[in-house]
Amino acid sequence: MPTATDLLTLDAAAQDLLFREARTANAFTDEPVTDEQLHAIYDLVKWGPSAMNSQPLRIIAVRSREARERLVEHMNGNNKAKTLTAPLTLVVTADADFHEHLPVTFPHAEGARESMAGNPGRPRMAHFNASIQLGYLILGIRAAGLAAGPMAGYDAEGVKREFLTGAEEVVAVVNVGRPGPDAWFQRLPRLEYDQVVRTV
């Protein structure tokens, strides 16, 4: 009888790296995360799908002490200390002006840019698809052997004022690095298959 692990094509070690043994990190060592690592992560996760190939994900890589302090100012309580000490922090945003790229990213659909320009659902579409891309990004960070600490606890207007331009909205802030001492909170239960899947 094959186990659930055997039924998947991805080898068991990779399943563990991406999911079963991967944890959300809350403390980091000071080992740097290089631009080359971030580049490699993006070059992997850019292949994840988005609606109309819209790719609204944008990333601000926060490295300098000065930028980090400006960001921490807008993080909520427990999120401040870990954001101050992470080797790399990513402000993940959604660009509602993604339609400007459609002539290149969705070239077969003539007039797509113009029709999306007048579509009032564009910001919501950007946020939804950038959120999906955030999931790919977290898995890409894990694929690089690093740990991610995604956070939604911040003053979005404050982060926006500080770092964003144009039609970008904040989706999440993600600390990245090697897990440090006491990096993990308690592993919390997941819902079981029968609680989540209904077959009709």
Ligand SMILES: Cc1cc2nc3c(=O)[nH]c(=O)nc-3n(C[C@H](O)[C@H](O)[C@H](O)COP(=O)(O)O)c2cc1C
């Ligand atoms: C989008 C998102 C937002 C989150 N926001 C916060 C946050 O603001 N602060 C925090 O400490 N953890 C935050 N978390 C971490 C979750 O609580 C954590 O990923 C979840 O409990 C699973 O933990 P595990 O990976 O260790 O099993 C967030 C996670 C995600 C994916």
